Amino acid sequence: MADAQDKILLEYQVPGDDFTRAGEASADLKARLKTLGFPAASVRKAAISLYEGEINLAIHAGGGKIRVELTPARIEMWLDDEGPGIPDIALAMSEGYSTAPDEVRSLGFGAGMGLPNMKKYTDEFEIASEVGRGTHIRMAVDIGPA
Amino acid sequence: MTVKQLCEACGFVPAFPLPDPDKEVSCGFCGDLLSWAMGRAGEGCAWCTVMGSVNAVAVASLADAAVLVLCHDAALMADAAARAQQQGINILLTGLPEFEAAVCIAKQLGL
Structure with missing residues (x-):
């Protein structure tokens, strides 16, 4: 990644309802x-925010698609799904708000921290x-000093 | 303090041979909600929890926890143990409640 023109594209498909x-x-x-x-x-920020996105895709959207673009300056991530959508984004962004079902909560998810964590750990959301x-x-993590 | 030293000082039991015994422990965290841990557990922490699932291992890995301390004799799932060994995540077992395990960890860290 030494050259500013370097760019790496990654794609992932996230299955729905498969929390394992x-x-x-x-990862x-x-x-x-x-x-x-x-x-x-920067690695930690990107990994945490993408994990939260993956979990949300699995829990709420029946799966979805992730694209990642890496350059020496930033890590940019797009998460797209064709799920039910979010009626009130402002409410969904508030810490502690969750619509996760009980069986998902029993696995330790559904604390209502997913979207807030994604925003917290990225420079653009x-x-x-x-x-x-x-x-x-769309999330982006700017590359800071080593 | 390393994970191995913490393990010996608090009487914890490795779930399997520690994959990274010399990893430095810098702080502690208690909690069972995974997103809560993901957002608040400090890098290099000893994370005290009762969640012995593959998802807890994923959080420990992604949040760069030094070690997952499974308290209350909570069960470590077979797939979680396999994933932890694959990803080099240290897991310690104890019958102590999370509070008491955390007290021991805090004392060892001089907190």
């Missing part, structure tokens, strides 16, 4: 970022959603 596989994309991304020599703090059509999220 949710996390594979973020793979983390391993790749470490191998490529990205700073540890955008979300758009339409009820009945799906949700689209």
Whole structure:
């Protein structure tokens, strides 16, 4: 990643309702970022925010697609699904608010911290959603010093 | 303090041979909600929890926890143990409640 023109594209498909596989994309991304020599703090931010996104795709959207673009300057991630959508994004962004079902909560999820964590651990966070059509999220982590 | 030293000092039991015994423990965290841990557990922490699932292992890995301390004799799932060994995540077992395990960890860290 020494050349500013370098760009790496990654794609992941997240299955719905499979919580044992949710996390594979973020684990793979983390391993790749470490191998490529990205700073540890940036790797941690990207891995945490992508994991939360993966879990949300599995819990709420019946799965979805993740695209990642790596450059020396930033890690940019897009999460797209065709799930039920979010009626009130402001409410969904508030800490502690969750619509996760009880069986998901029993696994330790559903604390209402997913979207807030994604925003907290990224330098740019955008979300758009339409009820009945799906949700689209763009997140970016700027590369800080090593 | 390393994970191995913490393990010996508090009487914890490795769930399997520690994959990274010399990893430094810098702080502690208690909690069972995974997103809560993901957002608040500090890097290099000893995470005290009763969640012995593959998802807890994923959170420990992604949040860069030094060690997952499974308290209250909570069960470590077979797939979680396998994933932890694959990803190099240290897991310690104890019958202590989370509070008492955390007290021991805090004392060892001089907190």
